[in-house]
Amino acid sequence: MPHALHQVKTRAAENLSARVHNPIKNLIFSNEVMPGQKLHRQHLSERLGVSRTPVREALTRLVQEGYISFLPNGVLPAKKLECKRPASFRICAKR
Secondary structure (H helix, E strand, O other): OHHHHHHHHHHHHHHHHHHHHHHHHHHHHOOOOOOOOEOOHHHHHHHHOOOHHHHHHHHHHHHHHOOEOOOOOOOOEEOOEEEEOOOOOOEEEEO
16 A cells, blocks of 8 residues: 555646646746746745645756756756747747
């Protein structure tokens, strides 16, 4: 049974991480977090009402996707996005 309980907890943590990924990404796309601005795990966890672990996992995913940088000192600055607005939709590319 301990193995099954571990799997349930792991899935719950993954779901929570996935749930906070898009709101953090939206902060970057909406310029609520400006390029170069530091993302603070504690502030984000308080704002989103979750612990720091899912925030950390979501930030790791955003680093992998190229939306934020992870610097050796642990700072997580947002990257600059270059956005173009064609007629009916918006495309943003990482710079």
